[in-house]
Amino acid sequence: MSNFVHLHVHTEYSLLDGANRIKDLVARTKELGMDSLAITDHGVMFGAVEFYKECKKQGIKPIIGCEVYVAPRSRFQKESNIDNHPSHLILLAKNNEGYKNLTNLVSMGFTEGFYYKPRIDLEILEKYHEGLICLSACLAGSVNKEILKGDMEKAKEVAKWYKGVFGEDYYLELQPNGMREQVLANQKLIEIGRELNIPLVATNDCHYLKKEDAYNHEVLLCIQTGKKMSDEDRMRMTVDEFYVKSPEEMSDYFKNLPEVIENTVKIADKCNMDFEFGVTKLPNYDVPNEFKTHAEYFRKLCDDGIKNRYGENPSKEVLDRLEYEISVIEKMGYVDYYLIVWDYINWAKSQNISVGPRSWIRSRFNRSLCNRNYRYRSYKI
Ligand SMILES: [Zn+2]
Ligand SMILES: [Zn+2]
Structure with a gap:
């Protein structure tokens, strides 16, 4: 059994922000000796079924999730410069109820909360949290945003809210990408975790397969943002660390914090959701009382x-x-x-x-x- 599982992973269904082809991604995971893998595309679950089938085919345990966008205020508020900066959050389905809740949330993100991105909000997150594991996400996650603003009190307040909703299924996410802001965030997250008794977990926010694919991913980002590679002011990843790292690379980076690696396996063990194929699922039609069937x-x-x-x-x-x-x-x-x-x-x-x-x-x-x-x-x- 592998000692590390990637729980924050983007595929090509993170449109123009993910360069991982599902088949190659699953094969690479297997090649690196891991036995489980999550899919957490940005705001969508388009790849879930394809991912699930490919994992089953290659003998990898699939974990279905999503990196959702959380609106800063209500999902119904759509004012420029305020509501177009949602926070990121990782949700993973523990079981079939969690999967159903996740699909509900993601759908509502589109039908009710869409403003540049499909956005959910804290109200529906609280309502549909059952069966879901929640990770605090990347630097664009709400706890990290407060840390980077220098407001530790607010960061703790946010973390407390999530812990109140998800209980022991809420984790603070540490990433080994070496970015200056991330190094600071990791330190502060460790402090918050210890103080509030929130477990920590290691992820790598995988956007592409291998280190050398970072360039291709930059090109995708340029297409998304309408920029040229030669543009100085384009949105870019400043490091080439967002690839599918091996368990050894992950463990090495966090050698002083073995629990953040162990927790990935604990989370993977908690996630047991299976799709049922070949069964027609129709809404129930209520027939008048006098008819038995x-x-x-x-x-x-x-x-x-x-x-x-x-x-x-x-x-x-x-x-x-x-x-x-x-x-x-x-x-x-x-x-x-x-x-x-x-x-x-x-x-x-x-x-x-x-x-x-x-x-x-x-x-x-x-x-x-x-x-x-x-x-x-x-x-x-
Ligand atoms: Zn993110
Ligand atoms: Zn991400």
Whole structure:
């Protein structure tokens, strides 16, 4: 078993800010002798499924997370020069509930908090914290920001708030990148950790695979910020340390603080989330009380529909066809899907809103019409 796990890692899904291709990233992790790996892209979880599958394929334990943006005030406040500087925060899913909460948070970051970046806020973080591990993130994390401003009291206050929400699942993140500000932040974080009894953990905020890839990452940053490599004032990383370091390199840097390395393994052990593939997950459709099952209600709607179209006594041919169609829908597990689609189409019609088939239905529909005439009737239910 490996003695170190990377828990703060960006992939190419940190758009224009991550140069790690998922397949190569997982292979490199394995090559360096590590057995688990986290994905924490900036504000998004686009890579989660691909990452999970690739890790499973290569025998690495996947940890699904995100480096979220936390709004300085409410996620609804969007005033320039105040609300466009969110803080960073690492969230990792411990279990399936945590994963669900994380997807909720990330979605709300887009639907409610979007202002330059998808932003969450402390209100929803508190509400959806269950099942999540929280790390204090890079120099753009809120504790580090206060440290760099020289306000240790405020830094402690922020750390206390997070500890109050996440309890023993809140960690202060130390990074071995050698930047002057980071060296200072590491020292102060150790002080805060000791004083407030908050555990510390080592991460490397991996943005690219190997040291020599730092240049490529700089080019990505230039594309993101619309600058040229020759521009003096471009946003840049001042060091080439944000690569996937080996466990030995990580341990060496923190040789006086072995617990920050051990804690990476403890965190990885706490994270046990599995995706369930091949199962259709539909929202539950609430059927009226007098019906015992969804299938029973679905059949009643079909019977009503047939009577509307063919009168009180449809022919045997029509009834046989209906029975066949219902049996296929039931066997395929699509009863709820049909109820949901029926519900919103029915509602739209009752409000005089035009409805029409989606293009893929139309193409299937046309194909079916050519091949088998009866399909037409099934779509008219
Ligand atoms: Zn960050
Ligand atoms: Zn990061």
